[in-house]
Amino acid sequence: MVIVWSMSGVLENQLRRMDGKIVGEGFHPKAGQPHAEVFALRDAGDLAANATAFVSLEPCNHYGRTPPCTEALIKAKVKKVVVGMVDPNPIVASTGVSRLRDAGIEVITGVEEELCRKLNEAYIHQMLTGKPFVTLRYSLSVDGDLLDQLGAEVMESGGYYSQLLQEYDAVVVSSFSLSTKYFLSSKEPGAKQPLQIVLAKSSGSLQLPTVSNDTSSRTIIFSNKEITLELEASQKGIETIVLDRMNLAAILEHCKHQGLCSVMLDLRGNTADFAEILQEGFEQNLFQKIIVEVLPILGASNKDPLKYMQQNRRLRNLTSRTLGESILLEGYF
Template identity: 55%
Template structure:
């Protein structure tokens, strides 16, 4: 039953997917005599961490002597609202079951210690792998200081990079539309920005990702045809030399070093936890050089590969011949078929934390 209630916490937390960054997703379930008496989750960044408040409000007086299940360690510091630990102590719960400790140094283990000092039994590590996966981007940024990166590409059946995505993938409910909702930013090449509509999510209520355009050797001007001045604030150009961008209003940052490590650090400093690197460089330029050593330098944590049911004539080898000097195995591979296209939706390259 403990595992069942913790999985419900994760299910609740995922309702806020794409809305809590840079905060983690958190769910809470209150149980008494084997029955759920209250539920809550953190709905959106910028709002109080009211998952505990919602759950305790649901439970009312029944919260006394109940067991609280929470996917991430309750906080013990003051922010917009008092600490979650105080709410639990005040409600007189008898036990708290925690999915995982919080890697944030201002939280880590302090919430658990506060609850135990108040005489509340605390158990840690229930469905820990599931809770780690729920907030893998948040955890990665806390432990490394860099944004969590996922590489995405579409391949033909004969292994050639396709400069596009599958039928319906970018429509509501499509895998690409859902990815765009889940990530804080999407990295694209300037070639893609000049010729293709920039990535957006069509999911209901989605917070749109920041579009990060990589411009190397671009020259003095870059025209992004799918942007207008009203939407220019949702894009940033990272360049190796000064460049004038149209339309006006797009932020341009000239980097001293144009490499993925510096880019991920810069994006993390801007508050981004997760970044989707959208590789559509069929011409062999743009992003390829950034990804040459991604595995050896542990810069890409996951890959998403879409296999399109087409056979493309190509004069050269596959453009995914990068990553490092050694082969490596991918872990926890998941796949499904969507509109005749086979998608590998999750394959782990490197994760800095372990269960």
């Protein structure tokens, strides 16, 4: 018998080799809630006894906001634990593994370690630097124009954008999302929804959406002093924070205090809202990753000689290949 958690897609080969059956799965929904191990053990029930547990990260061995997972594994009488990577957190580092071994459980470490490091990249970064892991995302036309659009179906379940919303603890968007009454939500089954952080920089007034946000995702508006929000934000269940000037450090500090360790900046809509934040982010090295979606569209590039291309024309059969360090796109008019 096998228990798996937080390992989607990672250990399929291992499972096949063992001819195992999954008896329980779990993931860590958010800070303050029980860790993945607890959910997987709950899911497995009595079948956890004598099972092998696969974990992407070394089980914790200290009383933090939740009791240690090592004790839960021992209590459930798990026989063997396969650990993707040892926890970089100095409080945990290797004590989880030794606690399990002391209790007579067989432990193997470093299995599919590279993949597990990628799965845990935000946690590792946050643990080593004390700052949230920040990713920039944007969409481009084939001729290199920034687009507001997303690709067809990327917001649907299984689409990359829906998966990003599940993966990231917070998503930073422009004030455009308010005027369009548009709240982001992941369509993955049982997904935890990210905190939606709205930047409202432009002066003047900003009308809040007349539909109230659903309760599964929270929204905070960061604004500068010049803006007045029509309708009381608090009445909509929306928190507002006024800054002297828009700055990323303040936003990341807020995320950190909320126990959020990954943040995605989604560059769409009123991109002027992002200006200072992008400048600051690059100057202070606050960005860790970039995700770019190229759509099968010719934009409105004004650079010679691309300006002669037809604007907003769609391309057919756009495909990509990785060539060494480059990506080659091919499409048809």
